[in-house]
Amino acid sequence: MDKLKLGIDDAAGATVVEGTAMDCRRLIQVILAGGSGTRLWPVSREHFPKQLIGVVGDESLLQATVTRMKGFPAGWEVAADPVIVCGEDHRFATAEQVRSIGVTARIVVEPARRDTAPALTLAALAACADGEDAILVAMPADHAIADLAALHSAIDIAARHAQAGEIATLGIPPTRPDTGFGYIRLGAPLDHGAHMIERFVEKPAAELAGQYVASGNYWWNSGIFIVRASVWLAALEQLQPEMHAACAASFKQATRSDEYFRPNASAFATSPSDSIDYAVMEHLGKPGSPFKGVVVPLEAGWSDLGSWDAVCDAMEKDEDGNVGSGRVLFEGATASYARSEGGRLVACVGTNNLIVVETDDAVLVADRSRVQDIKGLVSRIKLAKSPEADMHRKVRRPWGFYDSIDNGPRFQVKRIVVNPGARLSLQMHHHRAEHWVVVSGTALVTRGEEEILLSENESVYIPLGVKHRLENPGRVPLEIIEVQSGTYLGEDDIVRFDDKYGRS
Template sequence: MKVIILAGGGGTRLFPLSRAGFPKQFLKLDGGMSLLALTVKRFLAVARPADIVVVTNKDYVHHVRSELAAAGASDAHVVLEPAARNTAPAIALAARYCADELGAQPDEVLFVTPSDHIVRPVEIFGRSVRQAAELAAAGRIVTFGVKPDKPETGYGYIQAGAKLGAGFVVDSFKEKPDKATAEKYLAAGNYYWNSGMFAFTVGCLMDELKACQPDVYELAARPFGEVLAHFADMPDISIDYAVAEKSKKVAVIPFTGYWNDIGSWDAIYEVLDKDADGNAVKGDCLALDCASSLLMGHSRLIAGIGLEDVLVVETDDVILVAKKGESQKVKDLVAELKARGRREAQEHTTVYRPWGSYTVLGEGPGYKLKKIVVNPGHRLSLQMHYHRSEHWIVIGGTAKVTIGDTEQMVHENESVFVPQSTKHRLENPGRIPLELIEVQNGKYLEEDDIVRFEDIYGRM
């Protein structure tokens, strides 16, 4: 069995913690590991790292490799989508990779999962995966259905029919219902939340794509290199719409463990531990006479008085305040921020790069102040800027600096000046992170004023 983990999404429903530049699969909300790393760890009970394929894009590849290492799965494969085309093309691309690059035969099972859900316990999950693989090997497209415990309106539903092995034949898929319809589904007893996880053989997937979504099949049937080259020509369509809702071969396995797609701040509130008053508190927060609220702080004290059913989430540049039950509208907020051209919709003040990270500490007309961290053994590209000079002050570690034709070592409490329009490079030759303060001066200080001459990360 091959495991396909979809990690290319840039969802923003958990704004301001999740943003386009750092989406929720990389957030650490449960047990100190990211949601992606936790997803990988779940599958190590049923698959080898070499049988795991993570589908993502070039903007997230370094995050993905870091999380794979954290999960003990550095041997997992990473496939890069050339463009964002939803789950059906992403799965088709991964299936072609498994067939052409990993030698997967038509009867080998593929288990497809999102990268950003919480699922537990691992033992029940592993048993359900094996049951799904058994049904898939018999020629079925198998999905996981979660038994609802409330009339949830934020999930799609699966209507189960006749018994089939450890699961049921799927009679139909239902869109997200209104409250009254969700209550009917709950009372009926044969409706399940759609978890977004699927299992099928390589051959079954290709047959159903051919029958249900021929425009995806036509490209997916080509060799992997051609699929990659023409990936942007695929339609933007989910596997649910492309195959699952049309196929006559779909079965559902009831999952009896805990599942949460972490699709909103209300969902985060459900996952976190609560105090005696029903408050979920993370960070430096004080809740006085508050009840059933979420307070999540990051860089300052958050003090709440008399709050009830309120969500407060703070980062170093945004504070989100919402009523519980309204957090599905966060995506509308992000859309409005994007329409206004606000930087906050795209990235945090701390931005991650393959060599480390930088944090904007302050800025104004003609200057910008950053803290830069370069990981041991890494280096920035050989570059220059037309519109700014830079002054570097090392506050931790040792820097190897190239300025023009000169190379020098810069130690803690020492500084160096990089003139405008001069080739330069920053490198960490040591064994501990290099930390420095960068002061930029110039009329134009945006990130696109970088001319690269050499780059070990392929960003030329």
């Protein structure tokens, strides 16, 4: 690749900045989808976080974010294929969800979590890879925005500042003191209600948050940033040269497939971990800095959905202030949120100011004033090595999903659903044997040197240590019941010999 396509100088790693300040009318949506969302446990888990879940509606937060730039004002060219930066564990679900709503995306797979600044840097390098210097509209994948017209208007203003080489963000005029948000101190006023950024302030204590709101000089930090790709890379190179070098090297050594762009893991691992705010934004406007920061007001029903209390606030309530999702009944309850995720009836009688969330394998009951403590609770669950911190009972895989429906000493029973045309890896186990019974659909089974075609109500036995594979050659989902037996039944007892999804 030449210098322009890479966006970096091959010899020195310096950022290439070409073109004039006001000639860019192209916007590329960048979706930062690497979060874990622990405060929305037990629905949000490490391996299936909140951006992949329909928290406030039928579509997932990721899907809602992907379509957020549709209908953008005329005069701008919005790239049809957004750039999505996500983690290795979430790449299959991310691709599937985007594909299901008819969108083609460029998915950049982070080799490791390094926070939002390296993630945006990878997206900026990807945006420059085709020889263009577009304006990036970077937004988290796990927020809710009610008024898209107001969002578009704010981005339109911010993009004009980005054209001129400034780094813009959207700020939320606060409605209350809140210790869960970062704040932006407003500088000199500009047109259209915008301000220069004086400084960023991390999440304050309650008394200080009250002072910020009372002063009228602070807005909440939305986490939405608008900046030209070359400007971001130049700012990062000056302010965080080690991070810039690591991301550039990782990008140059990346591998590509039909759906994924995969930066080099070892190079990326050398990058410091830092947020956009800390790495760049808090340095803007300081003496000697050539980069300017601008904050544009956003009043569009924004919520970061950072807690169950925030989810409750974002949803329509009954006359008693309650919110129910799924099979939920309220009797004499007030200001309560209840969610039935696993299908069981959740009944709240006489509750006040409570959060109740039910899943297949966990139930959360919390006072709404204490929802920020859920993050600490999840840390304790992880320390105890309990699976409920990381995975649901129903585990999604690139070929479909499995649901662990029963287990005991030396046995486990799973319901496995394989999508049409999908297949599991060719694998074997050291410690367990398996018995498969077809419930519906058609199964093509590889067992050693055999290939066996099974229909409904037929079964096959897979002895311990034998190579095997399950495949769905049909046009409808394949559903089987798997009975495992052996001395160890953990998911890490898998030796893969071949896998179409690139898993090791």
